[in-house]
Amino acid sequence: MDPRIGPDTVAAIAANVARTIALDAEELALFASVLRLREHPRKAVLLSRGEVCRTMHYVVEGCIKVFNVDDEGVEHVVKFAPEDWWAFDIESFALGVPCSYGIEAIEATRTLGIGKDDMEMLYRRVPKFERFSRILFQNAYIALQRRVEQSLSLEAGERYAAFRRKYPGLEARIPQKLVASYLGVTPEFLSTLRRRLLTEEKP
Amino acid sequence: MDPRIGPDTVAAIAANVARTIALDAEELALFASVLRLREHPRKAVLLSRGEVCRTMHYVVEGCIKVFNVDDEGVEHVVKFAPEDWWAFDIESFALGVPCSYGIEAIEATRTLGIGKDDMEMLYRRVPKFERFSRILFQNAYIALQRRVEQSLSLEAGERYAAFRRKYPGLEARIPQKLVASYLGVTPEFLSTLRRRLLTEEKP
DNA sequence: CGTCTATTTGAATGTACTCAAAAGCGGTGG
Protein backbone atom coordinates (compact mmCIF):
# COMPACT_ATOMS: atom_id res chain seq x y z
CA MET A 1 0.00 0.00 0.00
CA ASP A 2 1.75 3.10 -1.19
CA PRO A 3 0.29 6.19 0.46
CA ARG A 4 1.73 8.50 -2.22
CA ILE A 5 -1.02 9.70 -4.50
CA GLY A 6 -0.55 10.94 -8.03
CA PRO A 7 -2.09 14.21 -9.29
CA ASP A 8 -4.59 12.41 -11.53
CA THR A 9 -5.97 10.53 -8.58
CA VAL A 10 -6.37 13.69 -6.54
CA ALA A 11 -8.04 15.41 -9.49
CA ALA A 12 -10.70 12.71 -9.64
CA ILE A 13 -11.74 12.91 -6.00
CA ALA A 14 -11.39 16.71 -6.01
CA ALA A 15 -13.87 16.90 -8.89
CA ASN A 16 -16.21 14.65 -6.95
CA VAL A 17 -16.06 16.90 -3.88
CA ALA A 18 -16.31 20.03 -6.03
CA ARG A 19 -19.76 18.96 -7.16
CA THR A 20 -20.91 19.80 -3.63
CA ILE A 21 -18.51 22.36 -2.12
CA ALA A 22 -15.87 24.73 -3.50
CA LEU A 23 -12.36 24.37 -2.04
CA ASP A 24 -9.43 26.75 -2.40
CA ALA A 25 -5.87 25.48 -2.94
CA GLU A 26 -5.03 25.37 0.75
CA GLU A 27 -8.21 23.50 1.70
CA LEU A 28 -7.64 21.08 -1.13
CA ALA A 29 -4.08 20.43 0.07
CA LEU A 30 -5.35 19.72 3.57
CA PHE A 31 -7.97 17.39 2.14
CA ALA A 32 -5.40 15.58 -0.01
CA SER A 33 -3.14 15.15 3.01
CA VAL A 34 -5.61 12.88 4.79
CA LEU A 35 -6.29 10.63 1.82
CA ARG A 36 -4.86 7.14 1.93
CA LEU A 37 -4.50 5.20 -1.29
CA ARG A 38 -5.13 1.48 -1.00
CA GLU A 39 -4.96 -1.32 -3.54
CA HIS A 40 -7.35 -4.21 -3.10
CA PRO A 41 -7.08 -7.43 -5.12
CA ARG A 42 -10.26 -9.11 -6.32
CA LYS A 43 -12.33 -10.47 -3.41
CA ALA A 44 -10.44 -8.40 -0.84
CA VAL A 45 -12.47 -7.63 2.28
CA LEU A 46 -12.68 -3.92 3.10
CA LEU A 47 -15.13 -4.34 5.96
CA SER A 48 -16.55 -7.46 7.50
CA ARG A 49 -19.83 -7.69 9.29
CA GLY A 50 -19.69 -6.84 12.98
CA GLU A 51 -16.65 -4.58 12.67
CA VAL A 52 -16.98 -0.84 13.16
CA CYS A 53 -16.68 1.07 9.88
CA ARG A 54 -13.95 3.70 10.37
CA THR A 55 -13.18 4.63 6.77
CA MET A 56 -15.03 6.30 3.93
CA HIS A 57 -13.93 4.61 0.72
CA TYR A 58 -13.84 6.54 -2.54
CA VAL A 59 -13.36 4.25 -5.55
CA VAL A 60 -10.70 5.46 -7.99
CA GLU A 61 -10.65 2.35 -10.16
CA GLY A 62 -12.36 -1.01 -10.01
CA CYS A 63 -15.57 -1.91 -8.23
CA ILE A 64 -16.79 -2.67 -4.73
CA LYS A 65 -19.95 -4.32 -3.43
CA VAL A 66 -21.82 -3.52 -0.21
CA PHE A 67 -23.93 -6.45 0.94
CA ASN A 68 -25.59 -8.13 3.86
CA VAL A 69 -26.30 -11.76 4.61
CA ASP A 70 -29.75 -12.87 5.73
CA ASP A 71 -30.74 -15.54 8.23
CA GLU A 72 -30.62 -18.27 5.60
CA GLY A 73 -27.08 -17.28 4.62
CA VAL A 74 -28.14 -15.68 1.34
CA GLU A 75 -26.11 -12.65 0.29
CA HIS A 76 -28.00 -9.50 -0.75
CA VAL A 77 -26.07 -6.80 -2.59
CA VAL A 78 -27.21 -3.43 -1.28
CA LYS A 79 -25.20 -1.32 -3.68
CA PHE A 80 -22.30 -1.33 -6.09
CA ALA A 81 -19.56 1.28 -6.01
CA PRO A 82 -17.64 1.54 -9.29
CA GLU A 83 -15.36 4.46 -10.20
CA ASP A 84 -16.27 7.79 -8.60
CA TRP A 85 -18.66 6.27 -6.04
CA TRP A 86 -18.39 6.25 -2.27
CA ALA A 87 -18.82 3.13 -0.19
CA PHE A 88 -19.11 2.82 3.59
CA ASP A 89 -21.67 1.87 6.22
CA ILE A 90 -23.13 5.23 7.17
CA GLU A 91 -24.78 4.03 10.35
CA SER A 92 -21.65 2.33 11.63
CA PHE A 93 -19.35 5.17 10.58
CA ALA A 94 -21.51 7.87 12.14
CA LEU A 95 -22.45 6.11 15.37
CA GLY A 96 -19.45 3.85 15.88
CA VAL A 97 -21.69 0.79 16.16
CA PRO A 98 -20.87 -2.60 14.61
CA CYS A 99 -21.85 -2.60 10.98
CA SER A 100 -24.50 -4.87 9.54
CA TYR A 101 -22.92 -4.87 6.10
CA GLY A 102 -19.89 -6.37 4.48
CA ILE A 103 -17.82 -4.53 1.87
CA GLU A 104 -15.67 -6.39 -0.66
CA ALA A 105 -13.81 -5.72 -3.90
CA ILE A 106 -15.38 -7.32 -6.98
CA GLU A 107 -12.49 -6.36 -9.24
CA ALA A 108 -8.94 -5.35 -8.45
CA THR A 109 -9.69 -1.94 -6.99
CA ARG A 110 -7.87 1.22 -5.94
CA THR A 111 -9.56 3.33 -3.29
CA LEU A 112 -8.89 6.53 -1.46
CA GLY A 113 -9.79 6.21 2.21
CA ILE A 114 -10.60 8.91 4.74
CA GLY A 115 -10.51 7.91 8.39
CA LYS A 116 -13.18 9.02 10.81
CA ASP A 117 -10.70 11.02 12.89
CA ASP A 118 -9.39 12.81 9.83
CA MET A 119 -12.90 13.57 8.72
CA GLU A 120 -13.64 15.13 12.09
CA MET A 121 -10.48 17.19 11.82
CA LEU A 122 -11.73 18.42 8.44
CA TYR A 123 -15.10 19.34 9.97
CA ARG A 124 -13.32 21.52 12.53
CA ARG A 125 -10.81 23.14 10.21
CA VAL A 126 -13.03 23.46 7.11
CA PRO A 127 -16.67 23.46 8.18
CA LYS A 128 -17.80 23.17 4.56
CA PHE A 129 -17.05 19.47 4.87
CA GLU A 130 -19.98 19.13 7.24
CA ARG A 131 -22.11 20.13 4.33
CA PHE A 132 -20.37 17.69 2.05
CA SER A 133 -21.03 14.79 4.41
CA ARG A 134 -24.60 15.79 5.08
CA ILE A 135 -25.35 15.88 1.37
CA LEU A 136 -23.57 12.57 0.74
CA PHE A 137 -25.75 11.15 3.50
CA GLN A 138 -28.92 12.71 2.16
CA ASN A 139 -28.23 11.35 -1.29
CA ALA A 140 -27.77 7.91 0.17
CA TYR A 141 -31.14 8.27 1.88
CA ILE A 142 -32.84 9.39 -1.30
CA ALA A 143 -31.28 6.58 -3.33
CA LEU A 144 -32.50 4.13 -0.72
CA GLN A 145 -36.03 5.54 -0.93
CA ARG A 146 -36.01 5.00 -4.67
CA ARG A 147 -34.97 1.40 -4.15
CA VAL A 148 -37.76 0.78 -1.66
CA GLU A 149 -40.30 2.22 -4.07
CA GLN A 150 -38.90 0.16 -6.92
CA SER A 151 -38.84 -3.07 -4.98
CA LEU A 152 -42.50 -2.51 -4.10
CA SER A 153 -43.84 -1.25 -7.41
CA LEU A 154 -41.67 -2.73 -10.17
CA GLU A 155 -41.26 -6.30 -11.21
CA ALA A 156 -37.95 -7.98 -11.87
CA GLY A 157 -37.64 -7.06 -15.55
CA GLU A 158 -38.22 -3.39 -14.82
CA ARG A 159 -35.82 -3.45 -11.88
CA TYR A 160 -33.23 -4.96 -14.21
CA ALA A 161 -33.76 -2.10 -16.68
CA ALA A 162 -33.41 0.41 -13.82
CA PHE A 163 -30.17 -1.25 -12.74
CA ARG A 164 -28.73 -0.89 -16.23
CA ARG A 165 -29.64 2.79 -16.29
CA LYS A 166 -28.15 3.43 -12.85
CA TYR A 167 -24.89 1.57 -13.47
CA PRO A 168 -24.15 1.89 -17.21
CA GLY A 169 -21.72 -0.71 -18.46
CA LEU A 170 -21.31 -2.33 -15.06
CA GLU A 171 -23.25 -5.41 -16.06
CA ALA A 172 -20.49 -6.48 -18.45
CA ARG A 173 -17.83 -6.23 -15.75
CA ILE A 174 -19.25 -8.22 -12.87
CA PRO A 175 -20.65 -11.74 -12.34
CA GLN A 176 -24.34 -11.94 -13.13
CA LYS A 177 -25.13 -13.64 -9.90
CA LEU A 178 -24.23 -10.36 -8.18
CA VAL A 179 -26.66 -8.49 -10.41
CA ALA A 180 -29.30 -11.06 -9.50
CA SER A 181 -28.52 -10.56 -5.82
CA TYR A 182 -28.87 -6.79 -6.23
CA LEU A 183 -32.21 -7.19 -8.02
CA GLY A 184 -33.53 -9.64 -5.45
CA VAL A 185 -33.97 -12.57 -7.84
CA THR A 186 -32.18 -15.90 -8.28
CA PRO A 187 -29.33 -16.14 -10.79
CA GLU A 188 -31.38 -18.68 -12.75
CA PHE A 189 -34.27 -16.31 -13.11
CA LEU A 190 -32.06 -13.41 -14.20
CA SER A 191 -30.66 -15.72 -16.86
CA THR A 192 -34.12 -16.43 -18.27
CA LEU A 193 -34.98 -12.73 -18.06
CA ARG A 194 -31.96 -11.92 -20.21
CA ARG A 195 -32.80 -14.64 -22.70
CA ARG A 196 -36.31 -13.22 -23.05
CA LEU A 197 -34.95 -9.73 -23.69
CA LEU A 198 -32.61 -11.02 -26.41
CA THR A 199 -35.27 -13.00 -28.26
CA GLU A 200 -37.68 -10.08 -28.04
CA GLU A 201 -35.14 -7.57 -29.37
CA LYS A 202 -34.36 -9.52 -32.56
CA PRO A 203 -37.03 -12.15 -33.27
CA MET B 1 -57.08 25.09 14.96
CA ASP B 2 -56.42 26.25 18.48
CA PRO B 3 -52.74 26.97 18.97
CA ARG B 4 -53.02 26.71 22.77
CA ILE B 5 -51.48 23.48 23.95
CA GLY B 6 -52.26 21.71 27.20
CA PRO B 7 -49.57 20.50 29.61
CA ASP B 8 -50.27 16.81 28.84
CA THR B 9 -49.62 17.38 25.17
CA VAL B 10 -46.33 19.15 25.86
CA ALA B 11 -45.33 16.36 28.24
CA ALA B 12 -45.74 13.77 25.48
CA ILE B 13 -43.55 15.50 22.93
CA ALA B 14 -41.07 16.58 25.61
CA ALA B 15 -40.63 12.93 26.60
CA ASN B 16 -40.07 12.07 22.96
CA VAL B 17 -37.35 14.70 22.61
CA ALA B 18 -35.84 13.77 25.97
CA ARG B 19 -35.02 10.32 24.64
CA THR B 20 -32.34 12.04 22.54
CA ILE B 21 -31.34 15.29 24.24
CA ALA B 22 -31.77 16.79 27.72
CA LEU B 23 -33.50 20.18 27.91
CA ASP B 24 -33.68 22.54 30.88
CA ALA B 25 -36.86 24.44 31.76
CA GLU B 26 -35.98 27.47 29.67
CA GLU B 27 -35.06 25.45 26.57
CA LEU B 28 -38.23 23.44 26.94
CA ALA B 29 -40.30 26.63 27.12
CA LEU B 30 -38.66 27.91 23.95
CA PHE B 31 -39.35 24.59 22.25
CA ALA B 32 -42.99 24.60 23.40
CA SER B 33 -43.42 28.14 22.08
CA VAL B 34 -42.85 27.06 18.47
CA LEU B 35 -45.23 24.09 18.57
CA ARG B 36 -48.50 24.47 16.69
CA LEU B 37 -51.37 22.17 17.57
CA ARG B 38 -53.50 21.10 14.63
CA GLU B 39 -56.60 18.93 14.40
CA HIS B 40 -57.08 16.87 11.25
CA PRO B 41 -60.29 15.03 10.44
CA ARG B 42 -60.09 11.59 8.85
CA LYS B 43 -58.68 11.78 5.29
CA ALA B 44 -57.31 15.29 5.80
CA VAL B 45 -54.35 16.08 3.57
CA LEU B 46 -51.27 17.27 5.47
CA LEU B 47 -49.01 17.33 2.43
CA SER B 48 -49.78 16.66 -1.20
CA ARG B 49 -47.32 15.48 -3.77
CA GLY B 50 -45.34 18.25 -5.44
CA GLU B 51 -45.63 20.70 -2.54
CA VAL B 52 -42.60 21.58 -0.47
CA CYS B 53 -42.74 20.04 3.00
CA ARG B 54 -42.28 22.87 5.51
CA THR B 55 -43.48 21.23 8.72
CA MET B 56 -42.34 18.37 10.92
CA HIS B 57 -45.47 16.66 12.23
CA TYR B 58 -45.44 14.95 15.62
CA VAL B 59 -48.53 12.79 16.15
CA VAL B 60 -50.20 13.31 19.53
CA GLU B 61 -53.29 11.25 18.85
CA GLY B 62 -54.60 9.39 15.80
CA CYS B 63 -52.66 8.09 12.86
CA ILE B 64 -51.10 9.39 9.65
CA LYS B 65 -49.90 7.65 6.51
CA VAL B 66 -46.97 8.63 4.30
CA PHE B 67 -47.35 7.27 0.79
CA ASN B 68 -46.41 7.64 -2.83
CA VAL B 69 -48.27 6.86 -6.02
CA ASP B 70 -46.58 4.92 -8.82
CA ASP B 71 -46.93 5.31 -12.58
CA GLU B 72 -49.98 3.04 -12.69
CA GLY B 73 -51.71 5.13 -10.04
CA VAL B 74 -51.27 2.53 -7.31
CA GLU B 75 -50.70 3.93 -3.83
CA HIS B 76 -47.79 2.57 -1.78
CA VAL B 77 -47.73 3.29 1.93
CA VAL B 78 -44.16 4.08 2.94
CA LYS B 79 -44.80 4.39 6.66
CA PHE B 80 -47.46 4.84 9.29
CA ALA B 81 -47.18 7.42 12.05
CA PRO B 82 -49.45 6.66 15.03
CA GLU B 83 -49.08 8.32 18.45
CA ASP B 84 -45.55 9.46 19.35
CA TRP B 85 -44.20 9.12 15.79
CA TRP B 86 -42.87 11.83 13.50
CA ALA B 87 -44.01 12.24 9.92
CA PHE B 88 -42.56 14.47 7.21
CA ASP B 89 -40.68 14.20 3.93
CA ILE B 90 -37.09 14.55 5.04
CA GLU B 91 -35.72 15.23 1.57
CA SER B 92 -38.25 17.95 0.82
CA PHE B 93 -38.00 19.50 4.29
CA ALA B 94 -34.21 19.60 4.29
CA LEU B 95 -33.63 20.70 0.71
CA GLY B 96 -36.78 22.69 0.02
CA VAL B 97 -37.51 20.61 -3.08
CA PRO B 98 -41.01 19.41 -4.08
CA CYS B 99 -41.87 16.28 -2.16
CA SER B 100 -42.48 12.95 -3.81
CA TYR B 101 -44.78 11.77 -1.03
CA GLY B 102 -48.25 12.50 0.17
CA ILE B 103 -49.19 12.65 3.85
CA GLU B 104 -52.78 12.11 5.03
CA ALA B 105 -54.65 11.42 8.24
CA ILE B 106 -56.09 7.90 8.49
CA GLU B 107 -58.00 8.66 11.68
CA ALA B 108 -59.06 11.95 13.23
CA THR B 109 -55.62 13.11 14.31
CA ARG B 110 -54.04 15.78 16.48
CA THR B 111 -50.51 16.79 15.59
CA LEU B 112 -47.90 19.19 16.86
CA GLY B 113 -46.16 20.92 13.99
CA ILE B 114 -42.77 22.61 13.89
CA GLY B 115 -42.09 24.89 10.96
CA LYS B 116 -38.78 24.86 9.13
CA ASP B 117 -37.99 28.45 10.14
CA ASP B 118 -38.72 27.74 13.78
CA MET B 119 -36.55 24.66 13.62
CA GLU B 120 -33.67 26.73 12.28
CA MET B 121 -34.18 29.25 15.06
CA LEU B 122 -33.93 26.35 17.53
CA TYR B 123 -30.69 25.18 15.89
CA ARG B 124 -29.19 28.64 16.45
CA ARG B 125 -30.42 29.22 19.98
CA VAL B 126 -30.14 25.62 21.27
CA PRO B 127 -27.57 23.74 19.20
CA LYS B 128 -28.53 20.46 20.84
CA PHE B 129 -31.47 20.39 18.45
CA GLU B 130 -29.05 19.82 15.58
CA ARG B 131 -28.24 16.57 17.28
CA PHE B 132 -31.90 15.76 17.73
CA SER B 133 -32.62 16.24 14.04
CA ARG B 134 -29.56 14.38 12.93
CA ILE B 135 -30.52 11.37 15.02
CA LEU B 136 -34.14 11.50 13.86
CA PHE B 137 -32.79 11.51 10.33
CA GLN B 138 -30.36 8.68 10.97
CA ASN B 139 -33.08 6.57 12.51
CA ALA B 140 -35.22 7.13 9.45
CA TYR B 141 -32.33 5.97 7.29
CA ILE B 142 -31.77 2.87 9.40
CA ALA B 143 -35.48 2.01 9.40
CA LEU B 144 -35.50 2.36 5.64
CA GLN B 145 -32.51 0.02 5.32
CA ARG B 146 -34.37 -2.60 7.34
CA ARG B 147 -37.35 -2.29 5.01
CA VAL B 148 -35.21 -2.75 1.93
CA GLU B 149 -33.62 -5.85 3.42
CA GLN B 150 -37.01 -7.22 4.42
CA SER B 151 -38.61 -6.61 1.07
CA LEU B 152 -35.73 -8.50 -0.55
CA SER B 153 -35.31 -11.38 1.89
CA LEU B 154 -38.71 -12.00 3.51
CA GLU B 155 -41.88 -13.22 1.94
CA ALA B 156 -45.29 -11.66 2.48
CA GLY B 157 -46.29 -13.69 5.56
CA GLU B 158 -43.06 -12.77 7.33
CA ARG B 159 -43.34 -9.12 6.35
CA TYR B 160 -46.85 -9.16 7.80
CA ALA B 161 -45.52 -10.54 11.08
CA ALA B 162 -42.82 -7.85 11.09
CA PHE B 163 -45.45 -5.18 10.52
CA ARG B 164 -47.43 -6.41 13.54
CA ARG B 165 -44.32 -6.29 15.69
CA LYS B 166 -43.37 -2.79 14.51
CA TYR B 167 -46.85 -1.28 14.91
CA PRO B 168 -48.54 -3.18 17.77
CA GLY B 169 -52.30 -2.83 17.73
CA LEU B 170 -52.33 -0.62 14.66
CA GLU B 171 -53.77 -3.36 12.46
CA ALA B 172 -57.09 -3.20 14.31
CA ARG B 173 -57.38 0.55 13.78
CA ILE B 174 -56.80 1.00 10.07
CA PRO B 175 -58.25 -0.41 6.82
CA GLN B 176 -56.54 -3.61 5.75
CA LYS B 177 -55.99 -2.38 2.27
CA LEU B 178 -53.52 0.11 3.76
CA VAL B 179 -51.69 -2.69 5.50
CA ALA B 180 -51.59 -4.55 2.17
CA SER B 181 -50.23 -1.43 0.50
CA TYR B 182 -47.52 -1.14 3.18
CA LEU B 183 -46.56 -4.80 2.75
CA GLY B 184 -46.50 -4.56 -1.02
CA VAL B 185 -49.25 -7.12 -1.69
CA THR B 186 -52.80 -6.88 -2.98
CA PRO B 187 -55.66 -6.55 -0.47
CA GLU B 188 -57.02 -9.87 -1.73
CA PHE B 189 -53.82 -11.68 -0.99
CA LEU B 190 -53.52 -10.17 2.49
CA SER B 191 -57.03 -11.41 3.12
CA THR B 192 -56.07 -14.98 2.25
CA LEU B 193 -52.88 -14.68 4.30
CA ARG B 194 -54.95 -13.75 7.34
CA ARG B 195 -57.38 -16.58 6.76
CA ARG B 196 -54.47 -19.03 6.63
CA LEU B 197 -53.07 -17.70 9.91
CA LEU B 198 -56.45 -18.09 11.63
CA THR B 199 -57.04 -21.66 10.48
CA GLU B 200 -53.47 -22.58 11.43
CA GLU B 201 -53.76 -21.11 14.91
CA LYS B 202 -56.88 -23.02 15.88
CA PRO B 203 -57.55 -25.95 13.57
C1' DC C 1 -82.67 2.02 4.66
C1' DG C 2 -79.82 2.56 0.75
C1' DT C 3 -75.35 3.53 -1.02
C1' DC C 4 -70.64 3.19 -1.16
C1' DT C 5 -66.55 1.10 0.10
C1' DA C 6 -63.96 -2.60 2.19
C1' DT C 7 -63.31 -7.42 2.68
C1' DT C 8 -63.79 -12.18 1.51
C1' DT C 9 -63.82 -16.02 -1.63
C1' DG C 10 -62.70 -18.64 -5.72
C1' DA C 11 -60.84 -19.67 -10.36
C1' DA C 12 -57.51 -18.88 -13.70
C1' DT C 13 -53.07 -16.93 -14.62
C1' DG C 14 -48.46 -15.22 -14.18
C1' DT C 15 -44.24 -14.49 -11.88
C1' DA C 16 -40.39 -16.20 -9.71
C1' DC C 17 -38.30 -20.18 -7.11
C1' DT C 18 -36.24 -24.87 -6.33
C1' DC C 19 -33.92 -28.58 -7.92
C1' DA C 20 -31.31 -30.95 -11.25
C1' DA C 21 -28.36 -31.25 -15.00
C1' DA C 22 -25.76 -29.61 -18.89
C1' DA C 23 -22.81 -26.31 -21.03
C1' DG C 24 -19.40 -22.58 -20.87
C1' DC C 25 -15.27 -20.42 -19.18
C1' DG C 26 -11.03 -19.29 -16.78
C1' DG C 27 -7.31 -20.62 -14.46
C1' DT C 28 -3.74 -24.00 -13.12
C1' DG C 29 -0.67 -27.68 -13.28
C1' DG C 30 1.20 -31.46 -15.73
Place this chain on the structure above:
DNA sequence: CCACCGCTTTTGAGTACATTCAAATAGACG
Protein backbone atom coordinates in the same frame (compact mmCIF):
# COMPACT_ATOMS: atom_id res chain seq x y z
C1' DC D 1 -0.41 -26.62 -24.96
C1' DC D 2 -3.88 -29.21 -23.36
C1' DA D 3 -6.56 -31.50 -19.82
C1' DC D 4 -8.81 -30.97 -15.81
C1' DC D 5 -11.01 -28.55 -11.98
C1' DG D 6 -14.06 -25.33 -9.98
C1' DC D 7 -17.22 -21.83 -10.63
C1' DT D 8 -20.65 -19.36 -13.31
C1' DT D 9 -24.31 -19.42 -16.51
C1' DT D 10 -27.89 -21.64 -19.08
C1' DT D 11 -31.83 -24.65 -19.64
C1' DG D 12 -35.85 -27.19 -18.33
C1' DA D 13 -39.44 -29.30 -15.44
C1' DG D 14 -42.22 -28.96 -11.65
C1' DT D 15 -43.92 -26.05 -7.86
C1' DA D 16 -45.04 -22.25 -4.79
C1' DC D 17 -46.20 -17.67 -4.23
C1' DA D 18 -48.86 -13.83 -5.43
C1' DT D 19 -51.81 -11.43 -8.91
C1' DT D 20 -55.90 -10.42 -11.72
C1' DC D 21 -60.58 -10.63 -12.45
C1' DA D 22 -65.18 -11.47 -11.05
C1' DA D 23 -68.66 -11.90 -7.80
C1' DA D 24 -70.61 -12.35 -3.27
C1' DT D 25 -70.75 -10.59 1.49
C1' DA D 26 -70.13 -7.49 5.12
C1' DG D 27 -69.58 -2.85 7.24
C1' DA D 28 -69.79 2.08 7.64
C1' DC D 29 -71.94 6.30 7.04
C1' DG D 30 -75.26 9.61 5.86
